Amino acid sequence: MPTMLETVQDATKRKTIIADCVTVIDEEVAAKGGIGGLAIKGAYKVVKGVKPGFIHEAVDGLLDDFSKQLDPLAQEARDKGKRVPEFFEANRSRVADALLSITDGRAQRSRHAMVKSTYEKLRPSAKKNVEEAVPRVARLIDKYTSA
Numbered sequence: 001m002p003t004m005l006e007t008v009q010d011a012t013k014r015k016t017i018i019a020d021c022v023t024v025i026d027e028e029v030a031a032k033g034g035i036g037g038l039a040i041k042g043a044y045k046v047v048k049g050v051k052p053g054f055i056h057e058a059v060d061g062l063l064d065d066f067s068k069q070l071d072p073l074a075q076e077a078r079d080k081g082k083r084v085p086e087f088f089e090a091n092r093s094r095v096a097d098a099l100l101s102i103t104d105g106r107a108q109r110s111r112h113a114m115v116k117s118t119y120e121k122l123r124p125s126a127k128k129n130v131e132e133a134v135p136r137v138a139r140l141i142d143k144y145t146s147a
Helices: 004-008 011-031 034-049 054-079 084-090 092-109 113-145
Strands: none
Touching: 004 011, 004 054, 004 113, 011 034, 011 054, 011 113, 034 054, 034 113, 054 084, 054 092, 054 113, 084 092, 084 113, 092 113
16 A cells, blocks of 8 residues: 555646645635634634635645555554544544644744744634534545555
Protein backbone atom coordinates (compact mmCIF):
# COMPACT_ATOMS: atom_id res chain seq x y z
CA MET A 1 0.00 0.00 0.00
CA PRO A 2 1.31 3.47 -0.78
CA THR A 3 2.09 5.82 2.07
CA MET A 4 0.20 9.07 2.30
CA LEU A 5 3.32 11.03 1.44
CA GLU A 6 3.94 8.91 -1.67
CA THR A 7 0.33 9.39 -2.68
CA VAL A 8 0.27 13.18 -2.29
CA GLN A 9 3.54 13.51 -4.18
CA ASP A 10 2.00 11.81 -7.20
CA ALA A 11 1.30 14.81 -9.43
CA THR A 12 -1.61 13.06 -11.15
CA LYS A 13 -3.40 12.55 -7.82
CA ARG A 14 -2.36 15.66 -5.90
CA LYS A 15 -4.84 18.09 -7.49
CA THR A 16 -7.74 15.74 -6.81
CA ILE A 17 -6.57 15.14 -3.24
CA ILE A 18 -6.33 18.88 -2.64
CA ALA A 19 -9.82 19.44 -4.05
CA ASP A 20 -11.14 16.66 -1.79
CA CYS A 21 -9.38 18.23 1.22
CA VAL A 22 -10.99 21.60 0.47
CA THR A 23 -14.35 19.85 0.26
CA VAL A 24 -13.74 18.24 3.67
CA ILE A 25 -12.92 21.65 5.14
CA ASP A 26 -15.99 23.24 3.56
CA GLU A 27 -18.20 20.42 4.89
CA GLU A 28 -16.73 20.65 8.39
CA VAL A 29 -17.23 24.41 8.54
CA ALA A 30 -20.77 24.15 7.17
CA ALA A 31 -21.65 21.51 9.78
CA LYS A 32 -20.70 23.76 12.70
CA GLY A 33 -23.61 25.03 14.73
CA GLY A 34 -24.28 27.38 17.60
CA ILE A 35 -22.38 30.51 18.50
CA GLY A 36 -19.04 28.74 18.14
CA GLY A 37 -20.08 27.62 14.67
CA LEU A 38 -20.95 31.18 13.71
CA ALA A 39 -17.48 32.29 14.80
CA ILE A 40 -15.84 29.52 12.80
CA LYS A 41 -17.93 30.26 9.73
CA GLY A 42 -17.11 33.97 10.01
CA ALA A 43 -13.41 33.30 10.46
CA TYR A 44 -13.40 30.90 7.51
CA LYS A 45 -15.04 33.53 5.34
CA VAL A 46 -12.36 36.03 6.38
CA VAL A 47 -9.56 33.57 5.63
CA LYS A 48 -11.09 32.72 2.24
CA GLY A 49 -11.29 36.44 1.53
CA VAL A 50 -7.57 37.02 2.05
CA LYS A 51 -7.11 36.15 -1.60
CA PRO A 52 -8.87 33.94 -4.13
CA GLY A 53 -7.66 30.36 -3.90
CA PHE A 54 -6.12 30.86 -0.45
CA ILE A 55 -7.63 27.69 1.03
CA HIS A 56 -6.49 25.60 -1.95
CA GLU A 57 -2.98 27.05 -1.65
CA ALA A 58 -2.94 26.52 2.11
CA VAL A 59 -3.94 22.88 1.71
CA ASP A 60 -1.30 22.40 -0.97
CA GLY A 61 1.30 23.95 1.31
CA LEU A 62 0.31 21.82 4.31
CA LEU A 63 -0.37 18.51 2.58
CA ASP A 64 3.14 17.08 2.68
CA ASP A 65 3.63 18.01 6.35
CA PHE A 66 0.22 16.60 7.30
CA SER A 67 1.05 13.42 5.43
CA LYS A 68 4.37 13.07 7.25
CA GLN A 69 2.61 13.51 10.59
CA LEU A 70 -0.25 11.12 9.82
CA ASP A 71 1.71 8.40 8.01
CA PRO A 72 2.98 6.83 11.25
CA LEU A 73 -0.58 6.68 12.62
CA ALA A 74 -1.86 5.14 9.38
CA GLN A 75 0.95 2.60 9.51
CA GLU A 76 0.14 1.82 13.14
CA ALA A 77 -3.45 1.13 12.09
CA ARG A 78 -2.28 -1.29 9.41
CA ASP A 79 0.17 -2.96 11.81
CA LYS A 80 -2.74 -3.57 14.19
CA GLY A 81 -4.90 -4.94 11.39
CA LYS A 82 -7.32 -2.02 11.47
CA ARG A 83 -8.59 0.26 8.75
CA VAL A 84 -7.48 3.87 8.97
CA PRO A 85 -10.99 5.28 9.61
CA GLU A 86 -11.59 2.88 12.49
CA PHE A 87 -8.16 3.49 14.03
CA PHE A 88 -8.20 7.26 13.59
CA GLU A 89 -11.66 7.53 15.11
CA ALA A 90 -10.46 5.61 18.17
CA ASN A 91 -7.40 7.89 18.35
CA ARG A 92 -8.97 11.26 17.56
CA SER A 93 -6.85 13.11 20.11
CA ARG A 94 -3.58 11.81 18.68
CA VAL A 95 -4.66 12.62 15.13
CA ALA A 96 -5.72 16.14 16.14
CA ASP A 97 -2.43 16.74 17.97
CA ALA A 98 -0.47 15.59 14.91
CA LEU A 99 -2.35 17.96 12.60
CA LEU A 100 -2.30 20.89 15.01
CA SER A 101 1.44 20.61 15.52
CA ILE A 102 1.78 21.62 11.87
CA THR A 103 -0.80 24.42 11.82
CA ASP A 104 0.47 25.91 15.08
CA GLY A 105 3.92 26.29 13.59
CA ARG A 106 2.60 27.64 10.33
CA ALA A 107 0.32 30.17 12.01
CA GLN A 108 3.22 31.51 14.03
CA ARG A 109 5.23 32.06 10.85
CA SER A 110 2.36 33.48 8.76
CA ARG A 111 2.97 36.77 6.98
CA HIS A 112 -0.79 37.47 6.95
CA ALA A 113 -1.61 39.28 10.19
CA MET A 114 -5.33 38.64 9.76
CA VAL A 115 -4.80 34.89 9.27
CA LYS A 116 -2.48 34.75 12.27
CA SER A 117 -4.87 36.74 14.46
CA THR A 118 -7.87 34.66 13.40
CA TYR A 119 -5.99 31.41 14.07
CA GLU A 120 -4.93 32.61 17.52
CA LYS A 121 -8.54 33.47 18.40
CA LEU A 122 -9.80 30.05 17.29
CA ARG A 123 -6.90 27.93 18.55
CA PRO A 124 -8.35 27.30 22.05
CA SER A 125 -11.23 25.37 20.49
CA ALA A 126 -9.24 23.97 17.58
CA LYS A 127 -8.49 20.55 19.04
CA LYS A 128 -12.19 19.81 19.58
CA ASN A 129 -12.96 20.92 16.03
CA VAL A 130 -10.13 18.92 14.51
CA GLU A 131 -11.19 15.85 16.51
CA GLU A 132 -14.69 16.26 15.06
CA ALA A 133 -13.17 16.34 11.56
CA VAL A 134 -11.15 13.15 12.03
CA PRO A 135 -13.77 10.78 10.54
CA ARG A 136 -13.89 12.76 7.28
CA VAL A 137 -10.11 13.08 7.20
CA ALA A 138 -9.69 9.36 7.84
CA ARG A 139 -12.11 8.44 5.04
CA LEU A 140 -10.18 10.71 2.69
CA ILE A 141 -6.89 9.07 3.63
CA ASP A 142 -8.41 5.63 3.24
CA LYS A 143 -9.76 6.58 -0.20
CA TYR A 144 -6.27 7.30 -1.51
CA THR A 145 -4.11 4.82 0.39
CA SER A 146 -6.10 1.61 0.73
CA ALA A 147 -5.22 -1.22 -1.59
